[in-house]
Every structure is written in C-alpha cells, then in structure tokens.
Amino acid sequence: MVAGIEGRSQLGPCAFATALHRDHEKDRLGKVTDAGRVLVITGAGVSAESGIPTFRGEDGYWRNLDPAKLATPEAFARDPKLVWEWYRERRQCIRNAQPNAAHAAIAKLAQRAGDLLLVTQNVDDLHARAGLPKEKMVQIHGDIFLSRCSRCDWRAELCDAEERGTRNNSGLAGARPSTGPNEHEIQQTDLPYCARCHALMRPGVVWFGEQLPWDEVRRVEDYLGRGACDLVIVAGTTATFGYIIDWALRASTDGGQLIEVNPDETPVSTFATQRIHEPAAIALPRLIDQICNP
C-alpha cells in the first residue's frame, strides 16, 4: 500500500448548512447509540482551522518551494538540511497552535462511543492535545515529532536531547519522550544522526511514494476486522488516497452511516449517506452534540 503524503490541504471556501440539512442530520443520528462502533477519519482540513498551513495553494509554499516536492525521499537525499529546516519550522508552528473545536468534539465522541478509532492523516499532535487517547488514534502518515533513522529502525521523539546529542556528536543518544507541546526545540543547523548506526535521522512521517507504516495499517485492519461500524465520519480530507476511501466504505458497508464533513465534494461524497459542506470546526461540534444527546 503506497502512501501519498503526510499532509493535505482541505479548507476551501466556507460552505453552509440549511435548517433542512440539520433536521436530516438529527433524524439519522438518533440511531447511533453510545455503544456504537465509530470510525473517524480526519485530514488537513481539521488542522487548517488551528492555523497549520496546508500543502495546497499559496499558503502551502515555504521559501517559494512546493511542499509536495520537499516531502519526498528524493528531496531529503538531495538536500537533507533544507528538508530538516522545513520540518523544524513546521514543528514550531504546530507547538504554537492550539486544538480547535473539531479536535475537541472528536475527543468528546471518543469518550461516549463504545469503540472508536480515529485514523488521521495529520502528522501534528492536535488530536492528542485535545484529549484523544493514543490507543484510539492511528496517525497513518506518521508523527512529525518523531524522528527515525534513515537506515536502521532507531527512532526517537525530539527534545532538547537532540541538541545535546548533536553538539556532543553522539546522535540522538539519550533522547527521551517529548515533555509537551510547549517544549522549546532549539534551532540547530547541524543534522541529526542515528545514535546506533550514525546514518542521517529523518522526520518520522510518510513521504510521497513511501509505504504506509505497517503497524499502523495493521491497527486499522484489526479494528475493521472486529466488525462493521454504526457510524463513519470523514472530515477535512479530500480523500485523495484509495486506502482512505476503502476504509471508509468497508467500515460502513453493513448499513452504517457514512457522514462526510468537507466544504467541497470529494470521492467519498458519492457514497456518503450524509454530506455536510462546512469546515470541520463548525460542523463537528454540532454533529457530535447530536450524537451524544440524541
């Protein structure tokens, strides 16, 4: 299974919902119980509302460079320093951002649903910071705060140990889990190297053309294998990747509702039992209120 990229733009012009639409939502959602199985799939549109730049449009450009060309193994091989600078800036941007109402609503739904899994294409930590437990979340395109060796399977969460490690030329030895979103990552010009094999460390994300992380795919497949879902919500994603559509359809195949929240039409729209053409931060709190208080 080949991935595309670890971030996707989404947020187009704001759409609107009619009163009729809202009534329709309520009717259908009354059938979803607290014991239900719920799959939620999110994309860059959810984080865009927290101010995380997306990969599309002028806002996505960095130093006049196209992110779609930076987020590739080829770009990293050609200029790892440039790619690392971009990722360090993105990490800082994410640290400065706050979860929005969409993140909070999904965390609330996770508390109420019987068996919820969130599959997010976002590499930021905003779902976790909104209170969603890690065991209920799959970051299918990786984790921007994770670094991994480009050669062996060594990995580390970046922290100030990275700075110490590179300064004393011992790679990421001693790296420990990040202490939190406000932790200050020291800007450095040196490249990080693996503590075990001394190869270059790289951001722990999935780049264009790379395989999805097998462990994470396995977690999604295990969840789908346990039974059909009562409700599938696909929010803030253009659903460009075949596996996103596949998972959404398989999860809802046995009569479950498939609700799409996205300002624009996507490949999932055709199959959705309900489409809400609004940004996730507006639509999800209302939708999830209805689910939790039918």
Ligand SMILES: [Zn+2]
């Ligand atoms: Zn290594």
